Amino acid sequence: MSDGLRPGDPARLGAYEVVARLGDGGMGSVFLARSPDGRRVAVKVVRSEFAHDEEFRGRFRSEVNRARQVPPFCTAEVVDADPDHNPPYLVVEYVEGPSLAQVIRERGPLGAAQVHSIAVGVATALTAIHGAGVIHRDLKPANVLIAPGGIKVIDFGIARAFEATSQHTRTNQVVGTVSYMAPERFDATLGRPVGPAADIFAWGAVVAHAATGRNPFAGDSPTATAMRILTQPPDLAGLGGPLRELVARALEKDSAARPTARELLDGLLTAADPGGAGGPAARLGATPTAVVLPAAGGTGQGRPTMPPGPATAGRTGSRRRGWPTMLGVTAAVIAVVVPASLFGPKLLGGRSTPERAGSTVTGSPAPSGPATTASVLASRTPAASPSASVDPTDAMLAGKRRILLHVVEIDRDLSLPSHGELEVGNGTGKDALFVLEPVGIDYMIKSVNPEIAHRPCLGVKRDGEGNKDLVGAECRPSDATVFALSREGRDDKGRTSYAILNDEYGVVQWSPTKREIYIEFLGDAPVDTTFSLVDRGAV
CATH class of the missing domain: 1.10.510.10 (Transferase(Phosphotransferase) domain 1)
Structure with missing residues (x-):
């Protein structure tokens, strides 16, 4: 009462x-x-x-x-x-x-x-x-x-x-x-x-x-x-x-x-x-x-159909989180x-x-x-039939393929040299190769550069002035090393593009003035830096 x-x-x-x-x-x-x-x-x-x-x-x-x-x-x-x-x-x-x-x-x-x-x-x-x-x-x-x-x-x-x-x-x-x-x-x-x-x-x-x-x-x-x-x-x-x-x-x-x-x-x-x-x-x-999801007039209050979320990776029960646009519930x-x-x-x-x-x-x-x-x-898109071809994106999201992290807006690729400070380049070196390691519905992003043995995963580093950068970190799940991928659209080659989000610190962004990657908490402001996954072969 x-x-x-x-x-x-x-x-x-x-x-x-x-x-x-x-x-x-x-x-x-x-x-x-x-x-x-x-x-x-x-x-x-x-x-x-x-x-x-x-x-x-x-x-x-x-x-x-x-x-x-x-x-x-x-x-x-x-x-x-x-x-x-x-x-x-x-x-x-x-x-x-x-x-x-x-x-x-x-x-x-x-x-x-x-x-x-x-x-x-x-x-x-x-x-x-x-x-x-x-x-x-x-x-x-x-x-x-x-x-x-x-x-x-x-x-x-x-x-x-x-x-x-x-x-x-x-x-x-x-x-x-x-x-x-x-x-x-x-x-x-x-x-x-x-x-x-x-x-x-x-x-x-x-x-x-x-x-x-x-x-x-x-x-x-x-x-x-x-x-x-x-x-x-x-x-x-x-x-x-x-x-x-x-x-x-x-x-x-x-x-x-x-x-x-x-x-x-x-x-x-x-x-x-x-x-x-x-x-x-x-x-x-x-x-x-x-019973289908509620439509207008029911408990759904007439919620419109929304776009599908990121693909489900190959792990049983895993869920790929979109931020903040993911609407798909399950692929089956x-x-x-x-x-x-x-x-x-x-x-x-x-x-x-x-x-x-x-x-x-x-x-x-x-x-x-x-x-x-x-x-x-039910998902907002039809489930794939057993005979359908496997989406290579699923394999990349499942951590089975090496990838380039391509910065769509500047047509460049992330790299993690042996000194441990994240850079952008042309994607041709071994320091530009990464693999996604699923952690629940999120990911750690790990370099496969053999020269980086101590801190091969991307992590957030915050300095005394509150600035937040991406650097090499130990591959241990934590607030600083776990990231979500949010499907944002497609790049100029038709590949799915994503925003990369850290729940604790914010969204991975590119600064045109400083010409560097940093982390920014955006609230509900639009994301202006997106990344596509470029397949570079089996792990």
């Missing part, structure tokens, strides 16, 4: 009429509001301490742009945002329904079929979120809403803007909930950047909580919980069957050992055995149904069976009004439909 407005609460935020207060969180307050067309929305207002921070506003703007690209069928759609407003705010669709946290708090652990369906619903949402190049960073039962039409995952992606704003983040402080944080979020010495695998770990903890009513690493204090996450196996007593194995894999200490969201879905569908007699879907009479169609009966009166208790604890940043009520709901994650 919502509270009435309090003294000092805004009556209006931009074009939105504020109706009631829904709650408060670590990032700000959430209000129920009405849009100019009469639609109910939830507005998250950022805490005032961030209002005058330009770095925060830029990051907030970029994260909102990414979050807009997540298909809304299993998440709360981002409707609007104004990072320049005082204070900044974010608008999302409003969904009626309690959170998973509230349901478990009021009714205890869920039954096996209900837990399986929640596992599928959240894994479906993560597949869509990760496919759009977004990392949730704060997945927990309170951010999983049980709406009449199915699961909705909320508050995805935006935490990055808060976590990365250094002047407002105290030493060793991160954004999130300790009980659901992956080991790499506590200990940077593990050598793994925080990526989609951190969300997979949180998925495992959420599913275990739904099945047992407790967190698998629960300690007497946040510090004790963090130590258990870092050093102890999860307590999965009470969770059985194939789901236990999937949850255990998701809770691996090593992020590289965890499945991707797509692999979770594959495993869950196999465990459900919808065509047989033993799975939860079969027992409930569910039937796989292919996944039929996901989620019995709607599990999310209707059986869990909701026939309530039609939102509960306060479960309505923080939620979405509009789902339209009525048949008793069985199925979601399909």
Whole structure:
């Protein structure tokens, strides 16, 4: 339920009429509001301490742009945002329904079929979120809403803007909930950047909580919980069957050992055995149904068809992130069976009004439909047939081919000489050859120059004045050495061109005045330096 407005609460935020207060969180307050067309929305207002921070506003703007690209069928759609407003705010669709946290708090652990369906619903949402190049960073039962039409995952992606704003983040402080944080979020010495695998770990903890009513690493204090996450196996007593194995894999200490969201879905569908007699879907009479992504008039709010994202590389389950234009979810169609009966009166208790604890940043009520709901994650372009020729770009993105990194705008190529300072040249020397090493949905960029044995990977170096350059670095995944590729168009030879982005520091740019490559944080400004991948043979 919502509270009435309090003294000092805004009556209006931009074009939105504020109706009631829904709650408060670590990032700000959430209000129920009405849009100019009469639609109910939830507005998250950022805490005032961030209002005058330009770095925060830029990051907030970029994260909102990414979050807009997540298909809304299993998440709360981002409707609007104004990072320049005082204070900044974010608008999302409003969904009626309690959170998973509230349901478990009021009714205890869920039954096996209900837990399986929640596992599928959240894994479906993560597949869509990760496919759009977004990392949730704060997945927990309170951010999983049980709406009449199915699961909705909320508050995805935006935490990055808060976590990365250094002047407002105290030493060793991160954004999130300790009980659901992956080991790499506590200990940077593990050598793994925080990526989609951190969300997979949180998925495992959420599913275990739904099945047992407790967190698998629960300690007497946040510090004790963090130590258990870092050093102890999860307590999965009470969770059985194939789901236990999937949850255990998701809770691996090593992020590289965890499945991707797509692999979770594959495993869950196999465990459900919808065509047989033993799975939860079969027992409930569910039937796989292919449903296209929402169009105008549905929960998608008439979102237009967008261009496809970068190609998927050859690694199973890998996802190539576009920044900020990637819209493709997956290169294959996944039929996901989620019995709607599990999310209707059986869990909701026939309530039609939102509960306060479960309505923080939620979405509009789902339209009525048949008793069985199925979601399909489909790419915006047709999947290639088995007989289709292999795109050489896929092999380059999979790290199987040597490449030149061609700077499209100046018709030159990057090179990393033995002295370790990045240069541009004509691409004829051995110091101009690189290979992409996939790291989750991103990449390390490694020189194959045999003379560079000590620091062969590209990394960001920041000097005392805040300038950021690309230099040779050790090939160890970190905030400084992991890059995303965002498809931007084609060069004059018809090759796909990309922007190269480092999440922590910004976009790789060419300076015409200094005639050098540098890194710049752009916010939502257009990218003016792009790179094409030129095939130079097998590795």
